[in-house]
Amino acid sequence: MIAALATLGQSTLGLLAAIGRVCLFAFSVVTHMLRPPFYIREFSQALLNIGFFSLPVVGLTALFTGGALALQIYAGGARFNAEAVVPSIVSIGMVRELGPVLSGLMVAGRVSASIAAELASMKVTEQIDALVTLSSNPLKYLAVPRVLAATLTLPILVAVGDSIGIFGGYLVGVNSLDFNAAGYLKNTVTFLELWDVTSGLIKGAVFGFILSIMGCYHGMNSGRGAQGVGRATINAVVSSSILILAANYLLTSLFFTS
Amino acid sequence: MIELRNIHKAFGKKEILRGMNLSVPKGESMVIIGGSGSGKSVTLKCILGLIAQDKGEIFIEGKNAQDATDRDAFLARFGMLFQGGALFDSMSVWQNVAFRLLRGTEKKTPLEAREIAIEKLRRVGLSPDVADQYPAELSGGMQKRVGLARAIAADPEIIFFDEPTTGLDPIMAGVINTLIREIVVEMGATSIAITHDMTSVRAISDKVAMLYDGEIKWTGAVGDMDTADDPYLQQFITGAPDGPITTA
Structure with missing residues (x-):
């Protein structure tokens, strides 16, 4: 019994120590972001690698997800004659939830x-x-450009x-579910609010920070x-x-529960 | 002058350095010899501040290294050739060599830095054509030479060599040894090399220090090495399986 408790205690301490190390690392990266020197070239390279080259994977994921979402909502909505909500639910679902989470997860897989x-x-x-012997701080030279680039490009x-994703839903809605094209677009825009979009973009920035910090932390502390x-x-x-999934839940409850 | 006083370093319960003392006068070429895992690399990393010693003090020209407030200025006095070269894969050869010259307070223009890099490459026997190649395109010997060119690019006062001939054929090892000796003498730099290659020891050192069990067991001029009666040193030089050095 005591041995089991000791093991549990040891694991808990280990977990807390790891969380502490990651938090200190993240704090250190953030403080280095604010102090020169700034490595513009490395930052531009990171922007290209993280942002531009992730476009295909994010785009394809969103396209198919938007299409599948339209089919699911149509099928589900048909049970209580609510097929007309497809455009608005697809757009709200994409911008609030699926867009940020799927982009975060796909970029985590690729970039992190x-x-x-x-x-x-x-x-x-x-x-x-x-790098250290050449008078360059690895945190500043390697981590800061990547974390900054990921935090800025993820919202984009x-x-x-x-x-x-919304376009994917539109394609399916118009071509397979017999929605009127103009009506679909009108419903998409009418029910979408600015906060729906901005909350998703804020989530994106947070997810970008998380995935790049974890990539840098584990890389720089590897065995x-x-x-x-x-x-x-x-x-x-x-x-x-x-x-990312945990932060998504926390942000959703923060943004959308009164 | 580099002076290490009573340096202790442990990783977990494993004590690597146990009160190591060593002095390297200015302009002298010291080689630290010792078996694998004896703490040679740890010693260099402690001097550079890459890892912190648990106890003891390191003095560079009489000043405690831990008191160096301007880390960049402190590190600018050093050049280091790493065992595997440690060249940056994403950069061309000249950008590797000129890395320090392209950054920091004494930053040069890319054109000036490239010129210096090419001159340093020439100094280590590489043609200017190599400048635009990437490290992955070079042989092990060429990578070592590029590493050497990078180590001397900013004309440091102190140069460290970590296993400079490991992984090279005897002829290339000879070339590297000759280059190291020539460059150190030419620059008047203080150098510390760590190696277990006895040919290298004889070619590049003024003095030799034998590290075993976390302490310097013997130190003296390279010419006195063969006649010294230290059992640790003699076993290491001859490679005898029996003696005070255990291999377990």
């Missing part, structure tokens, strides 16, 4: 993994130590995802060897996905 693998490889091959990716790189990558994707 890639950041963790890249930084972990740099650590294993002593490139991070080399979410906006693009929202639009493509040695190929196994260390692999573990850092897995940990980055798993932790950022879970944190």
Whole structure:
């Protein structure tokens, strides 16, 4: 019994220590964001890698999700003669929930993994130590540009995802469910409020921060060897996905419960 | 002058350095020898502040390294050749060499930095054509030379070499040893190299320090090494399986 309690206590302490380390790391990254030097070139590169190259994966995910959502809402709505709500529910569902969450998760899979693998490889091959000996702070040079780029580009990716998702719903609605094209668009716009869109974009920024912090943290604190790189990558994707879903719940309750 | 006084460092319960003392006078080339895991790399990392020692003090030109408030200025005095080169994969060779020159307070223009990088590459026996290639396109020996060019790019006062000949064929190892010796003498730099390659030791050192069990067991001029009666040193030089150094 005592052994079981000791194990539980040890695990709890370990978890709390890990949370503390991640929070300190995130705090340190944020403080470095505000102090020069600023690495513009590295930031531009990160913008391109994280933002631009994630567009196809976010766009395709949103397109199919929007289409499937239209079909589901139509089928569900038919049970109580509410098929007409398809355009408004698709648009609200996309911008408030599915756009940010799916973009966050897809980018977490692509970007968080890639950041963790890249930084972990740099650590294993002593490139991070080399940066220090060359008078460059690895946190400032490697983490800050990536975190800043992900935090700024995720809302844009979410906006693009929202639009493509709504378009996917529109395509299905008009071509498969016999909706009138003009009517579908009118209903989409009429019931959509500005706060629906902005809340999703705020979520996107938070998710971008989370996924890039987790990628950088696990990459820069990876173990040695190929196994260390692999573990850092897995940990980055798993932790950022879970944190994105948890943050989504917290933000939704904060934004939409009175 | 680099001086290490009573340096202790442990990782968890494993004590790596147990009161290490070492002095390297200005302009001297010191080689630290010792088995794998004896704490040679840890020693260099403690001096550079990459890891913090648990106890003890490190003095550079009489000043405690821990008191260095301007970290960039402190590190600007050092150049380091890493064991695997540690070149940045995403940058071309000249950008690697000129990394320090393109950043910091004494930042140069890209054109000036490139010129210096090419000159340093030439100094280590590489042609200017290599400048625009990427590290992955180079052989191990060439990567080591690029690493060496990067280490000397900003004309540091102190240069560290971490296993400079590991993974190289004997001829390339000889080339690197010669380059290291020439460059250190030419620049008048203080250098510390760590290695278990005895050919390298004889080629690049003025003095040798034998590290075992977290302490310096013997230190002296390279010429006195073979005749010294220290059992640890003799076992290491001869590679005898029996002796005070255990391999467990």
